[in-house]
Amino acid sequence: MKQGLVRIGLLAMMVSACGGGAEFSDEAEIGSVLVESLGCVACHGAPNGVGPSWDGVWGTVRNLSDGSTVVFDGAYVRASISRPEEQTVKGFDLVMPAFSLDEVDLDAIVAFLEESS
Numbered sequence: 001m002k003q004g005l006v007r008i009g010l011l012a013m014m015v016s017a018c019g020g021g022a023e024f025s026d027e028a029e030i031g032s033v034l035v036e037s038l039g040c041v042a043c044h045g046a047p048n049g050v051g052p053s054w055d056g057v058w059g060t061v062r063n064l065s066d067g068s069t070v071v072f073d074g075a076y077v078r079a080s081i082s083r084p085e086e087q088t089v090k091g092f093d094l095v096m097p098a099f100s101l102d103e104v105d106l107d108a109i110v111a112f113l114e115e116s117s
């Protein structure tokens with residue numbers, strides 16, 4: 001009986017350690033590592049940075065420099081990463097380089113942006 005309780009306690013500790021406090025899925029965790037290692041956060045990590053901040057952007061309407069609007073969703077994020085020249089956010093210069101990432105990495109970054117913003 002006692003042993004069983006100890007085991008449950010250990011399991012609870014392990015589960016909370018894995019979560020690391022953030023409520024991200026595994027995919028989003030990978031995405032968060034990618035945006036660090038690919039240098040995205042250098043431009044997107046802070047308000048008033050070179051690129052638009054990612055704070056609270058998911059699902060919002062973005063104004064583009066050609067006067068059109070687009071919803072910040074998975075398709076838009078994928079296009080922004082692969083072909084930044086096609087849609088430029090109003091008020092920002094087109095300085096973002098295109099990244100050619102595979103589908104798994106794109107999914108992970110999309111998951112991270114959806115869960116973190």
Ligand code: HEC
Pocket residue numbers: 035038039040041042043044050051052053057062072076077080081084085087088089092093094095096097099109
């Ligand atoms: C050299 C700076 C720079 C880097 C590095 C960079 N970006 Fe950007 N990004 C920008 C700028 C500037 C814009 C706004 C102009 C535009 O839309 O192209 C932008 C736009 C975006 C948008 C649309 C944002 C919005 O608010 O509507 C997304 C999504 C995005 N970037 C994702 C990424 C990801 C993911 C990476 C890394 C793989 C990355 N960016 C790397 C500068 C950068």
